[in-house]
Amino acid sequence: MGKVSYEQLLxxxxxxxxxxxxxxxxxxxxxxxxxxxxxxxxxxxxxxxMLTDHVDALFSSKSFIMCSSCYYCTLRCPRGLxxxxxxxxxxxxxxxxxxxxxxxxxxxYDAFLDSVKKHGRVREMEFMTHYFVSMKNPxxxxxxxxxxxxxxxxxxxxxxxxxxxxxxxSAVFKRVAELEE
Amino acid sequence: MKYLYYPGCxxxxxxxxxNISTKLLMNTVGVQLEEINDWSCCGATAAESKSHLxxxxxxxxxxxxxxxxxxxxxxxxxxxxxxxxxxxxxAIIKKDRHLLGKINMALAEEDLVLKxxxxxxHLLDVLSKDVDIQKIKDKSQHKMSGLTIAAYxxxxxxxxxxxxxxxxxxxxxxxxxxxxxxxxxxxxxxAQCCGASNFSTKPEAGMALVGKILTAAKGAxxxxxxxxxxxxxxxxxxxxxxxxxxxxxDIPVLFLPQFLGLAMGKTPKDVGLxxxxxxxxxxxxxAI
Numbered sequence: 001m002g003k004v005s006y007e008q009l010l011x012x013x014x015x016x017x018x019x020x021x022x023x024x025x026x027x028x029x030x031x032x033x034x035x036x037x038x039x040x041x042x043x044x045x046x047x048x049x050m051l052t053d054h055v056d057a058l059f060s061s062k063s064f065i066m067c068s069s070c071y072y073c074t075l076r077c078p079r080g081l082x083x084x085x086x087x088x089x090x091x092x093x094x095x096x097x098x099x100x101x102x103x104x105x106x107x108x109y110d111a112f113l114d115s116v117k118k119h120g121r122v123r124e125m126e127f128m129t130h131y132f133v134s135m136k137n138p139x140x141x142x143x144x145x146x147x148x149x150x151x152x153x154x155x156x157x158x159x160x161x162x163x164x165x166x167x168x169x170s171a172v173f174k175r176v177a178e179l180e181e
Numbered sequence: 182m183k184y185l186y187y188p189g190c191x192x193x194x195x196x197x198x199x200n201i202s203t204k205l206l207m208n209t210v211g212v213q214l215e216e217i218n219d220w221s222c223c224g225a226t227a228a229e230s231k232s233h234l235x236x237x238x239x240x241x242x243x244x245x246x247x248x249x250x251x252x253x254x255x256x257x258x259x260x261x262x263x264x265x266x267x268x269x270x271x272a273i274i275k276k277d278r279h280l281l282g283k284i285n286m287a288l289a290e291e292d293l294v295l296k297x298x299x300x301x302x303h304l305l306d307v308l309s310k311d312v313d314i315q316k317i318k319d320k321s322q323h324k325m326s327g328l329t330i331a332a333y334x335x336x337x338x339x340x341x342x343x344x345x346x347x348x349x350x351x352x353x354x355x356x357x358x359x360x361x362x363x364x365x366x367x368x369x370x371x372a373q374c375c376g377a378s379n380f381s382t383k384p385e386a387g388m389a390l391v392g393k394i395l396t397a398a399k400g401a402x403x404x405x406x407x408x409x410x411x412x413x414x415x416x417x418x419x420x421x422x423x424x425x426x427x428x429x430x431d432i433p434v435l436f437l438p439q440f441l442g443l444a445m446g447k448t449p450k451d452v453g454l455x456x457x458x459x460x461x462x463x464x465x466x467x468a469i
Contacts (some may be wrong), residue, residue, distance in 0.1 A: 034373065034374040034376075034390055035374075035376075035379070035386055035390075037389070038383065038385070038386040038389070065383075066379065066383065066386060068336075068374050068376050068377040068378070068379045068386075068387075068390075069226055069229075069336070069337070069377060070336040070340065070373075070374035070377070071336055071337070071340035071341040072336075072340065072374075074340065074341045075340045075341055075343070075348055075349070082341075084341070088229045088230060088233075088236075089233070091229075091230040091231075092229075092230065092231060092232065092233060095230065095231050104382055105230065105382045105383075106230075106231075108227075108378075108381065108382050109226075109227035109228075109230050109231050110231070112225065112227040113224075113227050113228065113231060113235075116221070116222040116224070116227075116239070120219075120221035120222065121190045121193065121221060121222050122190040122194075122222050122225070123194075124190075124194050124195060143384065144381075147417050147418075150417070150458055151195060154455075154456050154458075156194055156195045156196075156197060156456065157194055157195065158194075168221070169221060169242075171290040171291070172238060172242065172287055172288070172290050172291060173235070174290075175286065175287045175289075175290050176232065176234050176235045176238050176287050177232075179234060179283055179286060179287060180232060180233070180234050180235075
């Protein structure tokens with residue numbers, strides 16, 4: 001986890017902790033989650049760790065990055081808690097503090113948003129290339145090569161690079177960053 | 182009937198056939214669509230994983246652009262992820278005035294103001310609630326009779342909002358499928374998750390979910406989807422998943438408007454069937 005302190009983590013999750021304060025530990029979220037077989041701790045267990053300030057254990061786990069935003073837990077939670085949103089908040093914290101286990105997803109989202117900032121819309125080929133470069137893993141692109149070639153052959157993705165100058169949504173992105181500080 | 186139209190990024194790229202077939206179908210049933218001028222990305226799942234405010238500002242920009250248009254006060258959205266992002270922004274600004282103020286501070290950079298007087302509708306919502314189903318029945322040429330079709334809804338057009346269908350046991354596609362003369366495949370996977378972006382960043386988890394869906398669809402003649410992400414996940418790796426599961430999971434996967442278009446006499450080329458990644462040959466052989 002590098003230089004991030006326990007206190008920093010505690011401070012960062014404060015708004016999420018407030019959101020799930022009334023959790024009764026019934027486990028409906030866990031029973032409803034399609035991704036638990038790929039989680040090291042269950043969603044119910046995550047909320048328990050958060051409420052008891054075991055943030056170090058919470059962020060040693062990769063469970064929250066497995067959330068695929070299916071919203072079953074949010075729909076079924078008997079306390080009406082926005083648990084999918086709580087998962088997103090944890091992803092935001094992990095990204096803000098540059099936690100290592102979230103790096104792959106985080107770089108993927110960075111590359112995606114960079115394309116949006118530049119062009120207003122996502123250019124799939126540009127963003128995937130940017131992602132591969134930022135991951136610094138020479139083998140990674142091969143996992144996507146077969147799909148990439150199929151999409152290229154169908155003309156669904158196009159190589160479009162090198163637009164420079166002021167990004168289309170740069171001003172809005174900058175203002176959002178200032179407002180969030 | 183008139184609607185504003187927000188295609189979203191996928192419909193210009195990896196799901197261009199969803200765009201083609203949606204426009205064609207709407208035209209055929211007498212619905213006019215006016216594309217929102219200068220629309221931009223809704224943020225997908227990327228924005229909400231990075232910044233709370235950005236995840237509302239990106240959809241808000243499009244709602245503000247829509248408010249400037251005179252054609253209609255309703256936005257039709259075919260992509261479920263775009264739909265959810267636009268919808269959650271429509272919903273939250275009615276309750277959280279402080280957030281609306283912040284959104285408008287960011288939008289001021291583009292001289293845009295969001296008031297909150299447009300309504301976001303999913304394509305399936307409009308097809309199942311507004312469009313006269315008789316028009317589909319009248320134009321259907323019974324090519325689909327004898328076929329059994331699995332309706333796959335995925336997550337984000339149903340949850341968390343559940344506006345036009347039951348968020349756990351959806352049935353809004355049933356009547357549309359039956360209007361073509363086809364039968365509805367009985368299964369309980371229609372509202373299960375396809376893994377969404379996990380398919381790209383955590384492929385083993387995404388493929389496990391898609392494997393369950395494709396296995397449950399054995400016996401159906403095709404799967405219909407209403408979301409570019411679901412479509413891509415269900416059709417792009419059928420060979421790989423078949424190999425992994427040790428059973429043949431090859432099945433045509435079509436966007437709902439492609440299927441309805443075909444049933445109403447459009448050619449495979451008209452609905453962009455040549456652009457699908459799954460093998461749609463069995464379906465066209467049986468139906469056309």
